[in-house]
Amino acid sequence: MKKIKYFFEFLIIFIFLLIFKIAGYRVASNLGNSIGKVVGPRFRSKKVIIDNIKKFKPEIKEDEINKIVEKMWGNYGRILAEYVYIPEFRKRRLDNYIKIEGLENLKKIKNSGKPTVFISGHFNNFELMAMVIEREGVDLSAVYRPLNNKFLNILMEYLRKNYICKNQIKKGLNGVREALKYFKSGKSLAIMIDQRVSEGINSKLFGKNALTTTIPAQFVKKFGCVIQPVYIQRNEGIYFEVFFDEHLSFDKSESVENITNKLNHWLEEKIAKNPAQWIWSHNRWKL
Secondary structure, three states: OHHHHHHHHHHHHHHHHHHHHHHOHHHHHHHHHHHHHHHHHHOOOHHHHHHHHHHHOOOOOHHHHHHHHHHHHHHHHHHHHHHHHHHHHHOOOOHHHEEEEOHHHHHHHHHHOOOOEEEEOOEOOOHHHHHHHHHOOOOEEEEEOOOOOHHHHHHHHHHHHHHHOOEEEEOOHHHHHHHHHHHHOOOEEEEEOOOOOOOOEEEEEOOEEEEEOOHHHHHHHHHOOOEEEEEEEEEOOOEEEEEEOOOEOOOOOOOHHHHHHHHHHHHHHHHHHOHHHEOOOOOOOOO
């Protein structure tokens, strides 16, 4: 039964993707925004989302929560609509819609010849970050979590491997081994640090324990590499800014816990900057 359900989900989404492609980028993204606000709340528990937002800001008022949630679902819809335009972004045909800040920091990494760990979270159209890094000439591998819907996952893997980052690593223990192999061969690593991982450690996120990946910290300890934070901001719905801040350097003697805590602090700052541009539907604080 689940396979039939997944197939029909895929069919519906595929039809929407065809409509989005016909509509053109600007219309498609705005249409996705409207659809996301209507359809999104039917698929995820609002309780988890509200509980998460209250962990970030305990004193938050209901009307502010509702604004954040509505914008989040609109962003979900936009991301779906924008997937069919990732090849156009990759080929620089939509460069008017994307601005890069701190490009000199990315070029330093490229010119250094040393692999780097890029960290970020699920902000806005997060797929565009790895696309920009690889498009600018950095030899990259990226960790991802396969979708539960195997029909959709085939489509997503095609887009990711051909237009986002060709070296895709499935999340998990085998993925860690693969990431190590790529890193030793000189390929940088891109990883999201904002989702719960069962093999992680408890690290504070907005003052609450959250199981957090230690992969970036472990790579610092093993290779003495730097960490390059990346953040993407959505402006006026259809425009993006990708920020490459100054890289973060750590001493190899520093503990995994301290490094992980500092990376979570960076994440807190970016979430607090614009709460509606982060995806709150993940059960981040589940222990």
